[in-house]
Amino acid sequence: MSLLEWLLEPANPGPVGTVKVNTPDPDNKGRRPQKWLVWVAMVAGLILVSVSLYGVFYEAGDGGIQPVLIKLSCLVAYMLIGHFVDATPDYTNVGWLGGLIDNPFRISDDFNRLLLFTQALLLPGKLMAYSLIITWLIGKRLYKKLKK
Numbered sequence: 078m079s080l081l082e083w084l085l086e087p088a089n090p091g092p093v094g095t096v097k098v099n100t101p102d103p104d105n106k107g108r109r110p111q112k113w114l115v116w117v118a119m120v121a122g123l124i125l126v127s128v129s130l131y132g133v134f135y136e137a138g139d140g141g142i143q144p145v146l147i148k149l150s151c152l153v154a155y156m157l158i159g160h161f162v163d164a165t166p167d168y169t170n171v172g173w174l175g176g177l178i179d180n181p182f183r184i185s186d187d188f189n190r191l192l193l194f195t196q197a198l199l200l201p202g203k204l205m206a207y208s209l210i211i212t213w214l215i216g217k218r219l220y221k222k223l224k225k
Contacts, residue, residue: 122208159202
């Protein structure tokens, strides 16, 4: 951040995105997502969960159960944060040339870049949480069909 950003931003403030916690599901105007997209997201999320759990339990016998519980609780916290926190930058103000070059006159584009980075950082956790939720709902529905 430069001195120009601090001095010139009040003269021409730029739009800044938002961080929301526990947002309601977006209204898709009655359109359902395509089935193949749901399955791809579910498989990708389950692969991420499997790789993460492998990383948690890989050296489980060396240090006892305490490191495993710490890693597992960090993974669960990351998935919960990814699921409930929604960082949405304002894409009209992320810098010049689509975010490739920093705008030296606005500090608000730096905030939007931070929100974009946060969104990218939380995306795998969000994908893992959604895939576990989708898998649970599909499994519950299949169980009800098989029970009949």
